[in-house]
Amino acid sequence: MATNDMDIEETARSTQANLNYLLPGPDINRRFVSAGVEVNTGRYGPYPTTIRDGRTIRGHFSFDKHGFQLLDAPTSVADFRDTAEVEAKYKDEVRNAVQRAYGADLVVATGWMLRTSGAIPTADAADAADAANSKPYRHYGGLQPAAGEVHVDTEPSRQLAAARRAYDQARPGGPGFKRFIISSFWRTFSTPPQDCPLAVCDARSVRHDEGTPNVLWVVDKIPTGDDMFAPMDDDAQLAAAIFQYNPDHRWWYFSAMTRDEALLFKFHDSDRSVGWRTPHTAFWDSSFHDAKVRESIECRSIAFFE
Template sequence: MTVDTVEDSVRTTQANLKYLLPGTDINRRFVSAGVEVNTGKYGPYPTTIRDGREIREHFVLDRHGFRLLDAPTAIADFHDTAEVEAKYQDEVRGYVQQAYGADLVVPMNWMLRTSAKIVPKKVADKGGKAGDSKPYRHYGGLQPAAGEVHVDTEPGRQLAAAQAAYAKARPDGPGFKRFIISSFWRTFTPPPQECPLAVCDARSVRDDEGTPNVLWVVDKIPEGDAMFAPMDDDKQLAAAIFRHSPDHRWWYFSRMHRDEALLFKFHDSDRSVGWRTPHTAFWDDSFGAEANVRESIECRSIAFFE
């Protein structure tokens, strides 16, 4: 990988990033309201993370796999689900379409995350007892910051997902030659944040890296041997999780504010360019007591080139 001289001139911080360790071949991620549990074992690896703030214009989506965008938002309260649902996906569609120059962008699910402790919301049922307000959906909810090195898509399952999304959005369309699945990530708490997002330069990741990690949305997280019981994993959504490589080159953008967004690739069908970006939350100690809780919203989309 060729490294531009300007990249070695920037501020850096040190953090422990969690990579997959050797262990079970059954890798699942169980998700419930406010909780995420992986069956894989992860170990902390001391890592240098470069701060791209001062050279933000240097980054190119088809080279690095990510880019920091100016992205003013009209959303007044990201915790107002009705407001976000009514307005935000259209905002994301516009910014992503402009960034890629795509013919069609289909926004998908969105999610809030926080570095603070999550207290499950409860409501009283007819009998006067406390209970969950409704069954959990992995959409529009509040989850912890994702703390392992991963990409939210597993390469072998993405063409079928893109074909289904395109057929639904444009049933009479001419078809597409290329598609890009991305995350549009925005933090909306004041900078600096204690637990920002780090992204890995796509050029530093080999095509053969990544282990499938199957997503199971459940009402209750299983325990012990039940986490490894036979399940129909092939029909579930899956992410890719990563083992440590000294070649990985990590970046973040310090002091992000609510009118910026980090756009980064989950999967690009054109593998001649930077086609995916492993990422993870990390604890940034470099700002000390000045740092604030991180709350963020992420929205996935598929960009199509017809």
Template structure:
């Protein structure tokens, strides 16, 4: 963790009050269960008052290897992000080309997409599902400070994606697991995405959060019952509160604004991860329901 200068351009940013949800102190079985239209975590969480700085007026200040995130402009050919066939047909190829341009990566491969909305998903969550797949659907905004992969998960995903997408490739020296995120609802959004300067976090406040994709949520003790080999399963990194964490967002994002941030960079000499979460932005009285689309992928440097 670093101490950032207090007299730089970042100190001029407007600040929005926020509550950021963190894992509480203590030992817990930490798991994330996801199903259609709903997601739940085990463990105890608490909302901490925080400020989220508005980076939009200084948007060109941010860089991927310094902060762990950046904002860029990109005109998409997708007219309607609720048109699943159109998104499947073209959007991931757009993202791959854009991320290659923004990062200088030799190759980029994406892993699917997800729409998130702050609108009411109660009816959707109550629908019975069988064989739920956590991609290409509609989910609520993320509810806590997290990075989608822990180190083991990122390493495995990078190796698998490269092998599948580039079986004849020479191999890679560096990988960056990323998310490319954009809103497509009018601004200002009521639950925008906040991203944390990766220089202000450390391993000391982290825990792994195992992912379980389910058709129906377990109940009671079944939520935390022992699972053999859980330490080898796909897992995110979640965070406990530290006052040093520096949070940012970009207010009034338009459809042509995209936010690129790191889940994991194999090069730890630069900022290699970016905690993130949605927060309720009360600084705009006319905020509107947020709809966004995110694409996960991996950029490879050969």
């Protein structure tokens, strides 16, 4: 890291928090997701970590160096809990904002999800049964808890094929692409300061060889015990990358984000000569005595450079 970068970054306020990293454990790593519940087979342990607040130096961060930036991103969505309104407006907003931020030729917004650090309402048994019988749960447009472990939502070896599928669907017969970036566009819409914000890891502090695949299974009912490790076609599923503790990791967040700001950070950049992925996790921030429940929306996208 350049000396001037270090000098600027050391001016930032910092806080201490425990981040959950992957511990030694089973060779099979899976994340089971159902309505309002996420369960990992891997074991995670808390590691005391310094997390710096980039609020006062927000202009210092760049996608190519750090893998993330805090953007001014006004939104026309009045109620992010209104699924119909989000569906009608938000993907277009994200698509336009990501295209401006990266200077990409094409951006495909894929899916969105709400998260909260507070309690998640549960339907009664009859309502839950009706929902399960009418259609399977999808990891899209629902409400989930804040992500509690250090991860990246994409596993590198599977992303070129995913990008090709998305490009061919969005641009049939197009000229093709030379580079693609898969990202998350993350916005908190609850009153600041939030009790459980998102921390992102400086891409320069992450080695290329780090990360263990964690296979995503969206299920109606979370399995238990040995059933979590039963033979399954993991190779055909989406997967994230989960991380073991590395003291070189350098963590950042932006305190007291408003609903007209968004944190754009990379899951996967096909150009690995720059900062190409950003591990991240939620954490409990003890900096503010008046912190409020965090409610947020994340929208994933793929940016293409033709």
